[in-house]
Amino acid sequence: MKISIIGTGYVGLVTGTCLSEMGNKVYCVDNDIEKINDLNNNIISIYEPNLKEMVEDNQNKENLFFTNDLKNALDSSDICFIAVGTPMNDDGSANLSYVYDVASNIGKNISKEMIIVVKSTVPIGTSDKIKSIISNEINKRNIEINFDIIFNPEFLKEGNAVNDFMRPDRIIIGGGSNKTQETLRELYNTIVMNHDRLIFMDVKSAEMTKYASNAMLATRISFMNEIANICEKTGANIKNVRIGVGSDKRIGYDYLYAGCGYGGSCFPKDIRSLISVAKENDYSPILLNSVEEVNENQKNILINKIFNRFGKDLSKYTFAIWGLSFKAETDDVRDAFSIDLIKNLIDSGAKIKAYDPKAIRSFKNVFGENNNISYFKNKNEAIKDADALILLTEWKEFRLLDFEELSKNLSNNIIFDGRNIYNRKFIEENNFELYQIGC
Numbered sequence: 001m002k003i004s005i006i007g008t009g010y011v012g013l014v015t016g017t018c019l020s021e022m023g024n025k026v027y028c029v030d031n032d033i034e035k036i037n038d039l040n041n042n043i044i045s046i047y048e049p050n051l052k053e054m055v056e057d058n059q060n061k062e063n064l065f066f067t068n069d070l071k072n073a074l075d076s077s078d079i080c081f082i083a084v085g086t087p088m089n090d091d092g093s094a095n096l097s098y099v100y101d102v103a104s105n106i107g108k109n110i111s112k113e114m115i116i117v118v119k120s121t122v123p124i125g126t127s128d129k130i131k132s133i134i135s136n137e138i139n140k141r142n143i144e145i146n147f148d149i150i151f152n153p154e155f156l157k158e159g160n161a162v163n164d165f166m167r168p169d170r171i172i173i174g175g176g177s178n179k180t181q182e183t184l185r186e187l188y189n190t191i192v193m194n195h196d197r198l199i200f201m202d203v204k205s206a207e208m209t210k211y212a213s214n215a216m217l218a219t220r221i222s223f224m225n226e227i228a229n230i231c232e233k234t235g236a237n238i239k240n241v242r243i244g245v246g247s248d249k250r251i252g253y254d255y256l257y258a259g260c261g262y263g264g265s266c267f268p269k270d271i272r273s274l275i276s277v278a279k280e281n282d283y284s285p286i287l288l289n290s291v292e293e294v295n296e297n298q299k300n301i302l303i304n305k306i307f308n309r310f311g312k313d314l315s316k317y318t319f320a321i322w323g324l325s326f327k328a329e330t331d332d333v334r335d336a337f338s339i340d341l342i343k344n345l346i347d348s349g350a351k352i353k354a355y356d357p358k359a360i361r362s363f364k365n366v367f368g369e370n371n372n373i374s375y376f377k378n379k380n381e382a383i384k385d386a387d388a389l390i391l392l393t394e395w396k397e398f399r400l401l402d403f404e405e406l407s408k409n410l411s412n413n414i415i416f417d418g419r420n421i422y423n424r425k426f427i428e429e430n431n432f433e434l435y436q437i438g439c
Ligand SMILES: NC(=O)c1ccc[n+]([C@@H]2O[C@H](COP(=O)([O-])OP(=O)(O)OC[C@H]3O[C@@H](n4cnc5c(N)ncnc54)[C@H](O)[C@@H]3O)[C@@H](O)[C@H]2O)c1
Pocket: 006, 007, 008, 009, 010, 011, 012, 029, 030, 031, 032, 035, 083, 084, 085, 086, 098, 101, 102, 119, 120, 121, 122, 154, 155, 156, 157, 158, 265, 266
């Protein structure tokens, strides 16, 4: 099939690349000219396992094209995906200006019958608004063009995005005529080959399914963080509790890790947006508000442990940070916990020596220049003469500690483990102090 994807960020690039891998001709459009030029020169602005190789391969096969020319992409395709960002407004609601801008541009440029697939995460009712924006623009041109619209949320996890797209738990198709649904079934059958994975429903329920899925996962995280905080007060160990609780088949182990709270480009903004949707509809979402409040409080847990150990004035201290991205296997630092913690440490006078395998460039872009942070090319350089090591992202290379190297470089044998990845007994046997969350 011939497909255009508007918005070539995480979701757009992964969607476009994976669909081209299945033999479709895909035109990825973005209004960021530099990004498109980079992609045409094999420079990919995000890190995602296997993505770079697949992009190159499909460009060489002439299945995948990157362009700023929306009209040409629409003229060349039968299905158009909208995958632009829906970031958070200051009041917590979703900023829909990018989505509406694209809708209006589609209406101005569409020249033939087409299926429009909304992939951006949007509040309930937005797909209907997109439809009327496109219709209004077509009407202004005094022409008649048939188009159908469906909402098809994306559930990929950054760090495993290609794999998640290629092996999804489910594909939700919201709305659309029978003909549209059949076309989407054909498109996705090349990926799943299993009809059970496709779930058809009305458009509003599909929009809500995306929000509800993220809200459920965020709730599990906040729930475990709350239990971890009670564990600390009572002497229980959250790692043991997780194993005990997760072994119940009805519950399972995923998303039950205590830590410094959820971050990233989706959970914080999607929970806030759902809260905002509820309030706009005169409903007070008690549970969702609490999920968010627990998460905000959780961001203070690690810094308070650092203050308790070193005092509130940190001007005499330097901390080594391992990990800047919001989770392993991605360079995404949007709403990453590292930003809050490093800001707090610097505001308290500390100096920072930071290392991340992939996210230093994106962190610098977000955090800006700061004389109190230096960045290092490997984890051992970052710990030299630091007063403690703070682990913030669970990259594989941090899992096994070299105690000789740590003792040689660190001024004190102290580790703050914001991800609970280390074994206390083992760490303490090697004469290190260990601070974790809820254990
Ligand atoms: N990142 C994730 O893990 C993830 C997972 C599932 C769903 N989502 C949802 O998918 C959507 C996209 O997220 P993302 O992380 O890919 O965003 P992103 O910020 O990485 O990418 C958005 C892209 O859209 C481009 N863009 C903006 N306005 C445009 C316009 N008018 N025309 C053409 N291009 C335009 C931007 O330049 C950017 O490259 C969001 O709604 C998000 O909530 C994201």
